[in-house]
Amino acid sequence: MKIAVGVLGATGAVGQKFIKLLEDHPWFEVTEVAASERSAGKPYQDVAAWKQTTPIPEGIRRLEVRPCAPGLKCRIVFSGLDAAVAGPVEESFAQAGYVVLSNSRNHRLDEDVPLVIPEVNPDHMGLLPIQRQNRNARGCIVTNSNCSTMFLAMALAPLHKAVGVEKVVVTTMQAISGAGYPGVASLDILGNVIPHIGGEEEKMEIETRKILGRFNGRSVDLADFAVSAQCNRVPVEDGHTESVSVKLARPVAAADIVTLLRDFSGPPQSLKLPSAPERPIIVMDENDRPQPRFDVNRAHGMATLVGRVRSCAVLDFKFTVLGHNTIRGAAGASILNAEFLKSQGLMD
Numbered sequence: 001m002k003i004a005v006g007v008l009g010a011t012g013a014v015g016q017k018f019i020k021l022l023e024d025h026p027w028f029e030v031t032e033v034a035a036s037e038r039s040a041g042k043p044y045q046d047v048a049a050w051k052q053t054t055p056i057p058e059g060i061r062r063l064e065v066r067p068c069a070p071g072l073k074c075r076i077v078f079s080g081l082d083a084a085v086a087g088p089v090e091e092s093f094a095q096a097g098y099v100v101l102s103n104s105r106n107h108r109l110d111e112d113v114p115l116v117i118p119e120v121n122p123d124h125m126g127l128l129p130i131q132r133q134n135r136n137a138r139g140c141i142v143t144n145s146n147c148s149t150m151f152l153a154m155a156l157a158p159l160h161k162a163v164g165v166e167k168v169v170v171t172t173m174q175a176i177s178g179a180g181y182p183g184v185a186s187l188d189i190l191g192n193v194i195p196h197i198g199g200e201e202e203k204m205e206i207e208t209r210k211i212l213g214r215f216n217g218r219s220v221d222l223a224d225f226a227v228s229a230q231c232n233r234v235p236v237e238d239g240h241t242e243s244v245s246v247k248l249a250r251p252v253a254a255a256d257i258v259t260l261l262r263d264f265s266g267p268p269q270s271l272k273l274p275s276a277p278e279r280p281i282i283v284m285d286e287n288d289r290p291q292p293r294f295d296v297n298r299a300h301g302m303a304t305l306v307g308r309v310r311s312c313a314v315l316d317f318k319f320t321v322l323g324h325n326t327i328r329g330a331a332g333a334s335i336l337n338a339e340f341l342k343s344q345g346l347m348d
């Protein structure tokens with residue numbers, strides 16, 4: 001029998017992606033959709049401004065939207081809640097015994113909350129017993145990173161593990177869907193670039209270091225390197241592109257960097273988890289790729305695409321990264337975390 005799951009913030013950009021990705025999921029079935037008081041009490045199809053390229057799943061269309069409060073008939077809740085409300089709502093679900101998989105920034109940096117990419121730092125799930133004890137909670141909160149951090153941390157992980165990262169400079173070109181719906185006004189973004197995304201640079205600079213940090217059995221020691229991020233909103237529908245320069249602990253040939261990236265793999269791959277991409281990192285050889293329009297849906301939007309690996313005159317080398325912000329950067333990441341938890345018996 002499938003595990004009943006709920007989606008908090010089900011009407012939003014990330015919430016919709018959860019509903020789309022969970023349609024026909026082999027382990028999980030959406031039984032509850034919840035959103036704000038504005039939507040609660042109404043059929044899902046009447047309140048969700050559905051922007052996916054497939055129709056609302058039949059079993060969801062007429063589901064009554066519930067308020068975001070414990071009492072939902074499910075074991076797991078996936079949260080795509082607005083950060084203005086996510087903190088206490090997710091906490092109340094964890095207290096009530098639910099396993100909460102969150103996309104919001106609110107709990108990512110809590111000392112006892114795992115911020116996990118299962119290919120990169122699965123051992124950080126070791127924080128869960130500590131969290132349950134600290135909070136005297138039957139449930140728990142597991143977070144995935146900010147969308148642009150996801151692709152940066154994924155690309156740095158094999159390099160940090162094998163060689164050691166010392167400095168990172170990253171400039172992002174982030175899709176409009178990253179701002180939710182209705183998001184950025186068309187008159188602000190059409191034919192334009194906005195060189196500011198509130199809070200995004202700070203999130204990239206700290207979350208990357210937590211993900212690549214070391215779990216010491218009680219907490220996570222942040223990775224000891226500096227990240228300098230500049231984040232831009234660009235008129236792209238889906239897919240965050242990032243130009244990254246890295247200094248490593250010792251010189252490494254570009255060809256060896258490519259091999260490290262290409263060969264990278266983790267527990268989701270060896271466990272063959274349902275949402276795991278065959279390869280978490282796809283290295284492209286063409287000198288004008290990856291591009292969001294053509295490449296963002298590779299591996300069902302679950303891969304991190306890397307291209308243009310070459311030496312850098314200031315730091316050691318540089319490359320381009322691309323990933324699907326609402327799939328691997330949000331809903332798909334939470335679902336993979338839930339699959340990993342289940343595979344390890346961590347939901348029992």
Ligand SMILES: NC(=O)c1ccc[n+]([C@@H]2O[C@H](COP(=O)([O-])OP(=O)(O)OC[C@H]3O[C@@H](n4cnc5c(N)ncnc54)[C@H](OP(=O)(O)O)[C@@H]3O)[C@@H](O)[C@H]2O)c1
Pocket residue numbers: 008009010011012013014015034035036037038039040068080081082083085086103104105145146147177178179180181182325326329330
């Ligand atoms: N978009 C991305 O690429 C992306 C990637 C990674 C992480 N995130 C994070 O994921 C979260 C959701 O982002 P989004 O882009 O999906 O935003 P969004 O489209 O604006 O959706 C926000 C959701 O939160 C609900 N909500 C708002 N106020 C609420 C309240 N007072 N009580 C209960 N529910 C409330 C909304 O319900 P109503 O429809 O009823 O108002 C809606 O379902 C944010 O924390 C964001 O930072 C987004």
